[in-house]
Amino acid sequence: xxxxxxxxxxxxxxxxxxxxxxxxxxxxxxxxxxxxxxxxxxxxxxxxxxxxxxxxxxxxxxxxxxxxxxxxxxxxxxxxxxxxxxxxxxxxxxxxxxxxxxxxxxxxxxxxxxxxxxxxxxxxxxxxxxxxxxxxxxx
Numbered sequence: 001x002x003x004x005x006x007x008x009x010x011x012x013x014x015x016x017x018x019x020x021x022x023x024x025x026x027x028x029x030x031x032x033x034x035x036x037x038x039x040x041x042x043x044x045x046x047x048x049x050x051x052x053x054x055x056x057x058x059x060x061x062x063x064x065x066x067x068x069x070x071x072x073x074x075x076x077x078x079x080x081x082x083x084x085x086x087x088x089x090x091x092x093x094x095x096x097x098x099x100x101x102x103x104x105x106x107x108x109x110x111x112x113x114x115x116x117x118x119x120x121x122x123x124x125x126x127x128x129x130x131x132x133x134x135x136x137x138x139x
Contacts, residue, residue, distance in 0.1 A: 030049070049087050
């Protein structure tokens with residue numbers, strides 16, 4: 001492709017690719033994050049995923065220091081860092097603006113529990129009019 005450079009397309013041979021193991025680990029963390037989101041909400045799922053991704057990043061950096069720049073390890077570090085940034089953006093974007101469906105439902109329930117009829121203002125009894133006693137109205 002002689003015109004590829006002019007169009008801004010980067011040849012795939014020059015871009016290092018992360019190892020299958022790193023890609024699989026990132027995919028597993030994302031699948032777990034989505035399952036956790038269904039059960040515990042977005043904030044909890046992002047927090048858990050970020051913790052696991054940082055652990056993976058630490059392991060990849062250790063391997064990179066031990067083995068050097070062979071076998072795609074710099075690309076692994078880059079891939080994990082990209083995923084960390086993606087999850088951070090996901091947590092920040094949904095944390096602003098309108099609350100999500102699961103956001104702070106426990107807090108809303110607690111607030112409604114604090115409202116009690118004991119503290120409610122008392123209104124005077126209304127005149128409900130004359131009622132017939134003992135007879136079903138069958139006129």
